[in-house]
Ligand code: NG6
């Protein structure tokens with residue numbers, strides 16, 4: 001069914017055609033312009049191409065290392081992500097800072113380790129803005145260099161100063177931390193308010209039907225997933241039993257705003273449309289687009305066009321939907337003649353989870369697919385699958401295809417892109433690894449602190465050290481090993497990517513070294529467990 005949906009992968013058979021087109025235009029232009037004007041224009045273009053390419057960060061939500069066919073998935077085909085991965089640098093050691101969304105997005109946009117900010121945890125929809133309006137951000141840095149900047153998609157970094165009135169202009173938000181344009185959902189698809197916010201204003205809101213939101217108590221007379229299961233079309237497994245919107249029970253309570261509520265099955269199309277429209281109207285560039293996709297986060301609600309396509313239930317279908325959207329965005333860049341002048345980064349905010357609170361067949365229909373690939377753990381985990389994610393840089397004609405094992409983190413985009421556009425920012429955590437991102441060097445980071453629900457671990461070289469943490473080894477609801485142990489854990493990831501052999505006892509020197517490095521970042525009180533003394 002719907003073969004046209006899959007018949008849209010970007011491919012080299014399409015791209016050269018466009019290149020010829022551009023060349024044709026260039027010939028016509030150069031023969032009709034005065035020499036002086038032409039040389040001036042080409043000088044301008046050369047500067048903008050070399051130093052100020054457009055930058056597009058495509059950021060998926062809960063997409064796992066093993067969810068992309070270019071990363072080894074065999075049960076699902078992601079042709080558009082593959083085209084980027086196989087045509088650019090495909091990093092095998094690319095990390096989000098964290099195993100959940102809010103802290104990873106904080107790291108990506110500020111270039112600061114999220115554990116430095118005690119509030120950088122999964123936020124409710126009513127949380128105040130987490131990023132300080134004075135703080136350096138990736139879009140602010142680019143804006144200073146003449147970029148037009150936009151965020152389209154999932155925000156989840158808080159809005160306002162607390163006690164937000166959703167019926168007035170909401171500020172501060174993305175527009176106050178560096179984005180010229182923002183079209184977002186406040187938090188997550190499973191959290192209220194379930195509305196789009198257009199530059200601070202709830203889109204399509206009828207003032208006669210004001211929105212009220214609370215994470216503490218329900219509004220009188222409003223049904224909930226807990227009390228009114230007969231009104232739900234998707235069943236909750238854990239959490240997610242507050243207000244019901246479009247038959248889906250959510251986290252948090254909401255009343256009013258009927259005309260503003262999104263249709264869940266349209267979210268991917270809607271954000272894609274906004275992203276494409278913005279690109280087309282800013283094609284003179286340079287521009288920075290942060291395209292924060294919602295897939296395959298819960299509740300998974302692929303559009304009817306994708307339902308059943310993966311054979312894996314809504315989670316697989318949502319991945320195919322996201323892949324299609326990525327193809328459409330790339331096509332737009334191509335059609336506008338922008339692809340050769342656009343650096344694209346593709347990644348995910350944290351690792352995969354199957355049951356994240358709804359019954360949606362993700363587990364039952366998984367078959368042989370392994371969302372984590374060869375990695376251990378998953379979303380919420382200090383094991384690798386929590387933070388090691390698909391990570392690709394693509395720039396047609398500028399980045400040569402390769403696979404890189406260099407250690408890279410999303411937090412490094414700030415310092416690296418600063419270097420790309422010819423400036424330097426005073427960053428402590430974000431490292432300039434531009435040459436690595438461009439595929440010209442394999443000297444990535446030496447070390448990286450990884451975070452999962454406020455617990456941290458150290459990656460250094462090929463080694464990973466997880467200090468002892470209290471708490472369950474497995475998060476029962478989601479059935480994921482999250483990395484807690486009473487013992488130190490030490491893994492050689494080069495030889496044991498699946499983290500099966502704890503080498504702490506047999507490598508006391510290595511462990512000691514790593515603990516020293518770790519404590520220079522995290523101090524001695526990094527764990528609530530009684531600190532184990534190393535003998
Ligand atoms: C958890 C939610 C989960 C998801 C997550 C945030 C429950 C029981 N679980 O608290 O469903 O929304 O938060 O995901 O409510 S993230 O990708 O945005 O970090």
Ligand code: CA
Nearest residue numbers: 061062101349
């Ligand atoms: Ca996420």
